[in-house]
Amino acid sequence: MKIAGKTLSDQAVTRLQDLVTQGFKNAAAGLSSMIDQPLEVSCPEVSCFSLSQINRFIGDPENEAVGIYLRSEGDMGVQMMMVIPIEKALQLVDMLMGEKEGTTQELGSLERSALGEVGNIMGTFFLNAIAAATGMTLMPTPPAIVVDMLAAVVQLIIAATGEEIEETLLLTVSVRCGERDLSVSFWVIPEAHLLDYALKEPVAYG
């Protein structure tokens, strides 16, 4: 796999996957304690793509979806975005507020702020795990919530990176709560520092 002129060996991809998995497990633990239910996170899929191909990674581009977007500041810039189909986002709000499924019918300011909290918790837990593993200092920005057509939501990533980066690395995972698929996809778009970390020879600990 080649990215930004660097070749990522299988080993480096695995290293990146392991790192992001740790981050996501920690993030899921954070969300799990928030909704008081156990969550499972899939192994991250790593793909490398040109930003203009972003629509290939989504479903019907006109479907309404919620995007919770945040990025890190500090030693490394990482963009994180949670993408949730609208009906699943309404269910997630029900879980967060302890309401019966089907109670929440629309996303007002209270519901959006609840989803923002999900972004806060997951973003912070995710970055903490990455910071602990890499020794870098990472601070999340406040989350931004966008409710719109799926294609327009994911274009946020292009708006934020497109000017500088033509190709990027995308790591996605899905989250399950027992038998229920929450249909939450997490997108992580790291900047070059994370690639440098992945390319370094692993250090043997212990």
Place this chain on the structure above:
Amino acid sequence: MDNQIAVGLGERVVSKDPGMVMVAFGLGSCLGIGAYDPVAKVAGLLHAVLPARRRPDDEEPSKYVDSGIDGLIEEMEKAGADRRRIYLRMAGGANMLTQAAFSKAFEVGANNIQSAHKTIDRLRLRLTNQEVGGHTGRTVRLYVANGRMTVRIVGGKEQDL
């Protein structure tokens, strides 16, 4: 039944097929620029992502507003259009985030619009209508048969542009 063709990010489509409807889905900060020659009945739709091409050897001219409009008009002329008759409409260029923490990073929409106006002036083309900016994603359709162009927002109906 119309033959609908999706114009993806950084792509353009030019056609004279009257049964064809070109569509660019969910434009956020991207711009959808539709061009039509009503005499030759040649239509073209560009889905540009970023404002300006930086390297002339870039192999994806349609990714950028400036080189994308150049390419669109050239291809339409090859298909029989005359640039003096071509008129343009555009939609998109939204800023999807309103939060202050991000506003600077998200000027792409506004820059795309600015670049389009500059390019249209440079090429002395006519822009007859636009629905740009704001904070909403839009889907645009261009009907080759009559040059009708429509805009739709989430949960809304197609509106003529």
